[in-house]
Amino acid sequence: MGSLESFWNEFSGWLPHVQLAHFLIVSAILFALGIYAIATRRNAIMVLMGVELVLNAANINFIAFSRYSADMNFDGQVAAIFVIILAAAEAAIGLAIVLNIYHRFQTVNVDEVSSLKE
Amino acid sequence: MQLFDLVFYVFALITLISGCVVVFSKNIIYSAFSLLFTFFGVAALYVLLHADFLAVTQILIYVGGILVLLLFGVMLTNNVISVDMKTGTIQAIPALIIAAVVAGTLAGLSYSTWRGVGVPAAGGPQTTTGTLGRMLMTSYVIPFEIASVVLLVALIGAAMTARRHRNS
Numbered sequence: 001m002g003s004l005e006s007f008w009n010e011f012s013g014w015l016p017h018v019q020l021a022h023f024l025i026v027s028a029i030l031f032a033l034g035i036y037a038i039a040t041r042r043n044a045i046m047v048l049m050g051v052e053l054v055l056n057a058a059n060i061n062f063i064a065f066s067r068y069s070a071d072m073n074f075d076g077q078v079a080a081i082f083v084i085i086l087a088a089a090e091a092a093i094g095l096a097i098v099l100n101i102y103h104r105f106q107t108v109n110v111d112e113v114s115s116l117k118e
Numbered sequence: 119m120q121l122f123d124l125v126f127y128v129f130a131l132i133t134l135i136s137g138c139v140v141v142f143s144k145n146i147i148y149s150a151f152s153l154l155f156t157f158f159g160v161a162a163l164y165v166l167l168h169a170d171f172l173a174v175t176q177i178l179i180y181v182g183g184i185l186v187l188l189l190f191g192v193m194l195t196n197n198v199i200s201v202d203m204k205t206g207t208i209q210a211i212p213a214l215i216i217a218a219v220v221a222g223t224l225a226g227l228s229y230s231t232w233r234g235v236g237v238p239a240a241g242g243p244q245t246t247t248g249t250l251g252r253m254l255m256t257s258y259v260i261p262f263e264i265a266s267v268v269l270l271v272a273l274i275g276a277a278m279t280a281r282r283h284r285n286s
Contacts, residue, residue: 015123015127017123017236018122018123018126018127019232019233019234019235019236020232020235020236021228021229021232021233021234021235022126022130023163023167024224024225024228024229024232025225025228025229026130026133026134026163027224028220028221028224028225028228029134029137029221029225030133030134030137030156030160031220031221031224032217032218032220032221032224033134033137033138033140033141033217034141035213035216035217035220036141036213036214036216036217037140037141039209039213039216039217040207040208040209040210040213040214041141041207042206042207042208043146045146045188045191045192045195046146046149048188048191049140049149049150049153049188050141052153052180052184052188053137053140053141053153053156056156056157056160056180059160059172059176060160060163060164063164063167063169063172064167066167066169067167067168067169067237068235068236068237068238069238070238071238074246074249074250074253075253077169077171077172077246077250078250078253078254078258080169080172081172081175081250081254082261082265084172084175084176084179084180085265085268085269086265086268087179087180087184088179088183088184088269088272089268089269089272090272091183091184091187091188092187092272092273092276093272093275093276093279095187095188095190095191095276095280096275096276096277096279096280097279098191098195099191099194099195099279099280100279100280102194102195103282108195108196111208
């Protein structure tokens, strides 16, 4: 434990102290990953996974601001609870629609299901 | 406080690396199982932010509910026996540029705006479950009730939508 602590003491000069901005940056990168998944993946289930990543990034923001606000109010955490509720509903409905698309078109690739265009 | 920093960096790395695996992996099963680690990493970040109830809710609902639902979707819509689990990407280069610009803008903005904001002095450790429950029953009772109706409607709608139509 002592060696680990000395190692960490040398290391901590290079890594900055964790503050609000660190959580926000992690959330920003997670959000961009979700955006990339939504934009590029052809499989509809991968698109749903991208949506889940975006919602998780938003939730990190809510809870980080709630923690670092002046009087540690809980409004951000309540908002995060509602986001989780809506994510559950969205996943259920989205999966049902994807299953229906698969039964009708025998594919779940979002770029092949384009019969509304014709 | 230094242990806090170490734990944050470890779990942030876990979250971001497994998030990259989710997005960039060709095999959709690998993506789904990597999403598990992303959700656990985000739950650990919630614990670091003193949101214990939210962390447990995250594990219960995301890992226990949504991830299992996504895995069922993968199993029901792909040919698991054949090697058709690979999924392609479309327009990868423009999307990569846009995602990089979004990440850079958001990270840069939040860093330049909120740099130096530390933990407030009064924010000691405290349990959140009782406070959250009281808030859901007092000032947030209308959204709470609406959310329950939304869940019921989503449940019925999903069951109706996914049902196999016998004669039509």
